[in-house]
Amino acid sequence: MNDEFDFVETARKCAGSVVRLAQDLVRLPSRGGIDDYGPVLDRVESWLRERDLPHRRLHGADAGPVGLLVEIEGGRPGPWWTLDACLDTAPFGDEDAWSFPPTAGDVVDGWLRGRGAADSKLAASVFCHIAEDVHQDAARLAGGLSVLLDVDEHTGQFGGARAFLEDVRARRPSGVMIGYPGFDDVVVGGRGLWRAVVTVHAPSGHSGSSKSVVSAVSRAARLVQLLDTMELPGADEGFPLPAKLSVTSINGGSGWSVTPDRVDLNIDIRLTPALDGPAAAGLVQDVVARLDAELPPPRPTEVAEVACWPPFRLAPEQEPAAAMLRAADILEIRLTAKTAGPSNIGNLLAGHGVATIAGFGTPYVGLHGTDERAQLAQLPLVHALYHRTIRDLLSDLPPA
Template sequence: MSEDLSQAAARTASVVELAQELIRHPSRAGIDDYGPVLGVLEDWLAARALPHRRLHDDAGHLVGLLVEIPGGRPGKWWTLDACVDTAPYGDATAWSFPPTSGDVVDGWLLGRGSSDSKLAAAMFCHIAADLHDRAADMHGGLAVLLDVDEHTGSFGGARAYLADRAAARPSGVMIGYPGLDEVVVGGRGLWRATIAVHAPSGHSGSSKTVVGAISRAAHLVRLLDAAELPSVNEAPSFPLPPKLTVTSFHGGQGFSITPDRCDLNVDVRTTPTFDAHDAETLVRKAVAELDAELPAPTPTDITQVTTWPPFRLAENEQPAAALLNAAAEIGITVKAKTAGPSNIGNLLAGEGIPTTAGFGVPYEGLHSIDERAHLAELPQVYAIYQRALLGLLQAG
């Protein structure tokens, strides 16, 4: 076993112990109070004299914790990021163990957040402690962002970090999402909108024929489903095609009224050759066809909700190169991947900050029942992140 792996293996028990305590403090996004779970981290960091502070959004809500380890020499700052809030439990009675278990059974760490991403948060805190002891020789600095507004989709911790004038702007970010086989170096972007489809209201039993809002909305769904999107072959440098999905459809009440409004949610996953402008243009074209084919007194309304750009790092770009090279040196074969879902990497890409969005231990049950993380590979993952950071912080 290499020296890196030996040191990482020696840290494993402590990493798991901290992760267990985090799992046993529920932090479901939008449900639980985040103070207790962040308090666990604050106590751990304070006991080791690691500089840290809370992050708040514009409304004063607690959205994260930031650890900052300045180096003794000038240079770039690099950031490790792991979310400490979690998905909800779903049907807790369907779990084989309590969602807040935190137990280790047959080499698996059990419970909500074990894989996404409390184990990564515990690992990153330990890496920060390791590097704090050798900070005088580091160029730039290391930040660890512990986000508790990630699973809401608001990414409040990341936004507060970027808006914080006291924080050094990172030259790159590595996010600790799980998965051993791949380093995620890119992701599709998105364009999301709500669409309000209108029509005259009426009685469902009336002798007068009325094309209601639900019927008009259903026709719009057919138009959107039939819309042509570019294939992946049209953008060989980006391995995924764009995708359009109608994700919500609401309208009407009871049986006797033809509703005058139906609301849709539309999610378009974008690529470098089919961006947010293209997505909006496509949806507006379908809406124009609807209003021409099935006219109504009130035009169909489109309200954009959010948009993020796609991103993709080349394998020789930092911090992707550091992580891939470190994995090869430790003896783990990984490949670079562009993910279909969007993530904080898209938000950071919009700010011009290169990001990797996933490399960690094997896992099961992510966002589902019986979430668990496999611990046998933890020493390798720990050593890879630490080696990657040391290379970046020594380079200046």
């Protein structure tokens, strides 16, 4: 391959095939934690097998399938790179609110319609076609390409990604590109998260009793007040987003006449380099200690950590971000590097020391909501950008 190779024209020629495979996938319901993943994995595996692409299934801790892994080794030594797109989806929500069936899989006015069209079955189809192209002349490439087509992503468990990281046979990637949708930005960093369930205790009793007690509900309300007044680090030049704390759930009590003896609160803190997981845990423990001193409980307030992911941010010159930005410049795509507020698989990968970018794909509407659909007009450019980025990373292109 040389500088004269037309990535956009190549993408246009196979756009019909890309869309047809994506349509097949959208028509197979694969809601995370709800549907059987077998049919959608079978469809992709059939496509890979027809093209003799080397692949195998990944399995989770319960031995169930959590993804497909395509591995294409080049003819010369070099780093490995991974394209990742999930095959499971968010739930449908209220199907009566949709103007078309969630598994429509049709194309209307240039939009692929149905759950998973945007997140991320169209990207999965693009990545399969890139793998086919790379496989055809793998002998001339340096390093290798893995394509991870994972499920158990929308459950928040990330079973496919975890199985990939834990698989002793898998080639450890130097970087991962996640095919989330959105045409204007590429996510090169994101806030991390620290999550915990905080349980406050109090004596239970009858709501009509003449004996005055501070209920668990009152203690929980006071805890929320204290948490809301916590001072967290702001944004700085090295990381453009501030830390953030949210109380996302309060559960306790079961009737009208009984004051509960416990209330559970879900605490979500978005981390930055200025506030890591241990620091966030320390801040919450300090607030809890203040609560227990102010309103003494029968049992100390408990903090049970649920998850902790680090923040991450790649420098513009760090691969694979640099290669994608180079490719965007050559293809005349205006692409902005972005640090995201929400967390994603990139944080999980960053915790394992893997450089990750995410979030460049086709324009979309209804992500995780009603009438999800992905615009196909920009599909050739999206395909061409990922294709050129991979060829650059596999040392198949001269320097830009």
